[in-house]
Structure formats: C-alpha cells, structure tokens
Amino acid sequence: MQKLRKKHQVLLDDSVRVRAYERALKTIVQPGDIVADLGCGLGILSFIAARAGAARIHAVEVEPRTLALAREEAKLAGLEERVVFHEGLVQNIDIPERVDVVVTETMGSLGLDENIVPLILDAKKYWLKDGGTICPCRIAIALVPIDATINYRGAVVVIDSVEEACFLATPYESDPLDLMSTTEQDFVVRPRFTMTRSGLLSGFAGWFTVWLTEKISFSSAPHCTDTHWHQRLLPLREPIAVKEGQQLDVILGIGPDDSGLQSIVEYDFTLS
Numbered sequence: 001m002q003k004l005r006k007k008h009q010v011l012l013d014d015s016v017r018v019r020a021y022e023r024a025l026k027t028i029v030q031p032g033d034i035v036a037d038l039g040c041g042l043g044i045l046s047f048i049a050a051r052a053g054a055a056r057i058h059a060v061e062v063e064p065r066t067l068a069l070a071r072e073e074a075k076l077a078g079l080e081e082r083v084v085f086h087e088g089l090v091q092n093i094d095i096p097e098r099v100d101v102v103v104t105e106t107m108g109s110l111g112l113d114e115n116i117v118p119l120i121l122d123a124k125k126y127w128l129k130d131g132g133t134i135c136p137c138r139i140a141i142a143l144v145p146i147d148a149t150i151n152y153r154g155a156v157v158v159i160d161s162v163e164e165a166c167f168l169a170t171p172y173e174s175d176p177l178d179l180m181s182t183t184e185q186d187f188v189v190r191p192r193f194t195m196t197r198s199g200l201l202s203g204f205a206g207w208f209t210v211w212l213t214e215k216i217s218f219s220s221a222p223h224c225t226d227t228h229w230h231q232r233l234l235p236l237r238e239p240i241a242v243k244e245g246q247q248l249d250v251i252l253g254i255g256p257d258d259s260g261l262q263s264i265v266e267y268d269f270t271l272s
C-alpha cells in the first residue's frame with residue numbers, strides 16, 4: 001500500500017495539474033450537479049467536485065487497492081455520503097443516472113497515450129446528459145526530432161532532459177483534438193520537419209497541451225513549469241545522421257490497446 005500511495009502522491013504533488021483541475025472544476029461544477037470521475041485514483045478530483053457543490057460523484061477506479069485507499073480518503077474528508085465508488089473498468093460499469101459533468105485525468109506524457117479518447121467516447125455515449133460538460137475538452141500534442149544521448153535501461157528509455165539545445169527542428173504542434181465532438185478512437189498526425197541544423201537524429205520528444213475549459217489550460221512542454229509527465233521520448237534504436245535543410249516526414253498514430261487502460265503509440269518516418 002505504501003508503494004501505491006507513493007505513486008499517487010507524485011500526482012497529488014504536481015501542483016500545475018492539481019491547481020488547473022481545481023480552477024476548472026470550480027468553474028464547471030454547479031451546486032447539485034451529478035459528476036463522474038473516470039479513473040479516480042485516490043479521489044482528488046471527486047473531492048474537488050464535491051467541494052464545488054456536486055450533489056453526487058460517481059468515482060470509478062479499476063485498481064482495487066487504489067479504490068480502497070480512495071474510500072479511506074473519502075471517509076477522512078467526510079465525503080463518503082456523496083462520493084459513490086465503483087470498482088472496475090469504466091467501459092464495464094453501469095451507473096443508474098446520467099451525469100452533468102465527466103471529469104478524467106487519464107493522460108500520458110503524450111496526452112492521448114493513456115487511453116483518454118476511448119474513455120471519453122464511452123462516457124459521451126453512456127454517462128453524459130445531453131448538454132453536459134467534459135473536462136478536459138481539448139488536447140493537442142507536440143513532437144520534435146532530437147539529438148540526445150539515449151540510455152536504454154532494460155525496457156526503460158531515458159535521457160537526462162529535453163532541452164531546446166537538442167532540438168533538430170522547430171517543434172510541431174497538432175491542432176487541438178476536440179474531445180466533445182470527436183468520434184474516432186484513433187489519432188493520427190503527419191508532421192513534416194525541416195532540419196534547422198545537422199546532427200544525429202536519436203528519436204523524438206513529445207508533450208501535450210490540455211484545455212480543461214475553454215480558458216483553463218496547461219502544457220507539459222519543456223519550456224513550461226515541469227509536471228510529473230515531463231516529456232515522452234520516442235527513440236530510434238540507432239541514431240541517424242541528418243543534415244540541415246533535410247526534410248523529415250513523420251507519421252505518428254495513437255490508438256487503444258486491448259487492456260482498455262493504455263494506448264499503442266506507433267511512429268515511422270522518411271528522410272529526404
């Protein structure tokens with residue numbers, strides 16, 4: 001349990017993340033609202049919604065030990081009457097009523113790589129009232145080719161830090177994906193980069209910007225205040241020499257995996 005608590009403490013200590021969700025939920029949740037918190041972890045977003053006036057929050061968590069801790073936290077906060085916990089995958093849970101607000105923080109370091117899109121599609125179909133609100137509402141992803149020393153520690157790929165000094169081109173930013181209107185599970189972008197200097201292409205660094213409301217957003221870009229996400233690294237097995245002015249066409253796809261919890265991220269490129 002200690003290990004689990006520690007894992008979630010990292011999320012709770014990420015003040016960029018927590019403050020943004022706090023501000024957003026205070027704006028979105030109206031007194032008496034019914035809210036769904038998809039992937040509630042230790043319940044922080046449910047508790048924020050309760051404090052913003054929600055009458056009832058349906059909090060769903062697939063990990064049983066995490067849910068047990070969340071129940072304890074709800075008791076400590078005196079919110080056990082208003083937070084209704086459900087154990088299991090969001091995709092397998094039925095609740096007896098539709099909700100005014102769906103909130104989730106199931107974002108990976110590349111924003112869309114922790115299965116948030118399929119979750120939101122499911123929530124729109126089965127959970128949300130007509131005219132209800134989804135938080136977050138938009139996510140954009142960014143990618144840049146980098147020249148950096150990459151260390152392979154088993155399956156884990158590490159670089160010291162993603163800094164502008166290792167960029168080989170101007171970062172690409174996707175159009176924001178509108179989570180309210182999207183109907184597609186798969187997300188594909190095809191950025192084209194022109195190398196701004198020669199170097200060794202060792203992979204790509206990626207990050208995201210998320211809008212929790214139209215006006216409340218934050219970014220995990222390297223030039224922004226650091227978050228627990230840092231940046232995602234998409235490495236090449238072997239670095240490739242590139243020259244200033246060369247063009248790099250990339251295809252990046254993100255789609256659901258079979259677990260219902262993670263995403264498959266695939267990327268390929270051609271250099272000309």
Ligand SMILES: C[S@@+](CC[C@H](N)C(=O)[O-])C[C@H]1O[C@@H](n2cnc3c(N)ncnc32)[C@H](O)[C@@H]1O
Nearest residue numbers: 011039040041061062063088089090105260261
């Ligand atoms: C990044 S954590 C966020 C936890 C909490 N909402 C917070 O903001 O601190 C995501 C949580 O969602 C849970 N989760 C992810 N996908 C889920 C799914 N499809 N159904 C239920 N729980 C899920 C994970 O087990 C994890 O505890």
